Amino acid sequence: MSDSSRFSLAITMGDPAGIGPEIICRVLHTMTPEELTNTLVIGDIPIFKRAASLIGADIDFQEWTPGHDWSSNNRIAVAQIEGVESGRVEDGKIGAVAGDMAFRCIERAVECVQAGQARVIVTAPLNKAALHAAGHHYDGHTGMLAALTGAPSSFMLLASEHLSTIHVSTHVSLNEAIQRVSEKRIAETVRAGHDHLVTLGHSSPRIAVAGLNPHCGEGGIFGDEDELIIAPAVRALQAQGLDVAGPISADTVFYRATRGEFDLVVAQYHDQGHIPVKLIAFDTTVNVSLGLPVQRTSVDHGTAFDIAWQGKADATNMGAAIAYARCLAGGSTP
Template sequence: MGDPAGIGPEIICRALAAMTPEQRRETLLVGDIPTFERAAGLVDASLRFGELDDAPGDDVVAVASIARPAGPIIDGRVSAAAGETAFRCVARAVECVQAGRAGVIVTAPLNKAALHAAQRFYDGHTGMLAALTGAPSSFMLLASATLSTIHVSTHVSLAEAIERVTEARIAETVRAGHAHLESLGVANPRIAVAGLNPHCGEGGIFGDQDERIIRPAVSALQQEGYTVQGPISADTVFYRAHRGEFDLVVAQYHDQGHIPVKLIAFDTTVNVSLGLPVQRTSVDHGTAFDIAWQGRADATNLSAALAYARRLARGGRHA
C-alpha cells in the first residue's frame, strides 16, 4: 500500500478497477481494508475487499492485513504512524512471498521522512527489502520500452557514489542486469557501461576512474563472455541505447541513470529490485502529498509496474 497519507491507496484502487476479473483474482493487497475501502469510494471503483485468511470469493479482492500503529495519519502529511504503516506493509509482503502466498511484490510509494520518523532508518524500499531478507546487496533497475538502466549506486551522496565505483561493484551490477534480462527471455543481452567523468575523463584530464577502474572491469567481464562495452561517455550512451544499440546501460550513480529514463518515459518507467531473494517492482514516483486523497492521482505507472510483475511471475512471458 505504501504510505497511507499519499497516493498509494488511490492508485491501487484505480489500477484494480482497470484490471480484468482474472487479474484481480491474482492480486493480493497488503494494507488495511478500511483504507482501501475509502480509496475505492474516492475513485468511484466498485470493489470489495476481504481478509486473505477468510478465503474471499471471486468478486472480492484479497487483503493481507497489517495492524495500524497508534498515532494520527493526516492526508498529505508526514507522520511516524504513516511511516510505520508503510514499513509494516513491506514486511508483511515479504512474509507472504516467503510463505509461498505471492510471487512478486509491487510497491506503491512510501515517504522516507515518514519512514525515518518511525525510526525505520532505511534509504527506501530496496534497502528495506535487503534488510528484511538478509540480502548482502541489491541493485536498482529502471525499465522502460526503449531504455533501461541499472545503477552501481543509488541513494547516497554524489561524493559517496564516486567512492562506490569499484571494479567489483561494476562487475556485480553487470552480472545482475545480465541475469535479469536473460530471465525475461533476452538472449545474450547487450550491455553498455557509462563513464563516470565527462567524456570518460579525456585520458585522465577530468579524472582517472574511467581508465583506472571502469575499463579494467569491462575488460574482465568481456573475458568472462559478457557482451559489454565501456566506459562510454554518458552524454551519448543513453541516446545510443534509446535508439536500440544496447539492451541495458549501467549508470554509475542515481541521477545519471534516472534523468534520461524519466525524461523519455516518466509515466511508464518501472523500478525493479535485483539481487534480492524476493522479486519486486515499483512505481517510479513518490507519494505526491500535494494531491493525495483528492481523486486526482494517475495510476498509469502502477499499472506498468503490475504488468512487469506479472511478466516476472510467469517467467518472462508477457501477460
C-alpha cells in the same frame, strides 16, 4: 497454501497519507476477475475502502488469512496489517504513523513471499522522512528489502520500453557515489542486469557501461576513474563472454541505447541513470529490485502529497509496475 493457489502479486499500500491507496484502487478497478483472484493487497481495509469511494469504484475488500484458498468472486483479498492507528494519518502530511504503516506493509509482503503465499511484490510509494520518523532508517524500498531478506547487496533497475538502466549506487550523496565505483561493484551490477535480462528471454544481452567523468575523463584530464577502474572491469567481463561495452561517455550512451544499440545501460550513480529514463518514459518506467531473494517491482514516483486524497492521481505508472510484475510471476517477457 498450494502453489496453484498462490497469489501472483502482493501489492503493498505504501504511505497511506500519499497517493498509493488511490492508484492501487484505480488499477484494481480495471482488473479482470482472473487477475483479481491472483492479487493480494497488503494494507489497511478502511483506507482502501476510502480510496475506492474517492474514485467512485465499487470494490469489495475482504480480509484474507494465511492457509485459506481464495476464490475471488470479484472480491479483493487484503492482508490486513496489525497494530496500526490509521485514524491518526493526516492526508498529504509526513507522519510517523503513516511511515510505520508503510514499513509494516513491506514486512508483511516479504513474509508472504517467503512463506510461498505470493510470487512478486509490487510496492506503492513511501516517504523516506515518514519512514525515518517511525524509526525505520532505510534509504528506501530496495535497502529495506535487502535488510529484511538478509541480502548482502541489491541493485535498482529502471525498465522502460526504449531505455533501461541499472545503477552502481543509488540513494547516497554524489561524493559517496564516486567512492563506491569499484571493479567489484561494477562487475556485480553488470551481472545482476545480465541475469535479469536472460530470465526475460534475452539470450545475449547487450550492456553498455557509462563513464563516470565527463568524456570518460578525457585521458585523465577530468579524472582517472574511468581508465583505472571502469575500463578494467569491462575488459574482465568481456573475457568472461559477456557482451559489454564501455566505459562510454554518459552524454552519448543513453542516446545510443534509445536507438537500439544496447539493451541496458549501467549508470554509475542515481541521477545519471534516473534523469534520462524519466525524461523519455516518466509515466511508464518501472523500478525493479535485483539481487534479492524476492522479486519486486514498483512505481517510479513518490507519494505526491500535494495531490493526495483529491482524486487526481494518475495510475498509469502503477499499472505498468503491475504488468511487469505479472510477467515476472509468469516467467514471460514484459
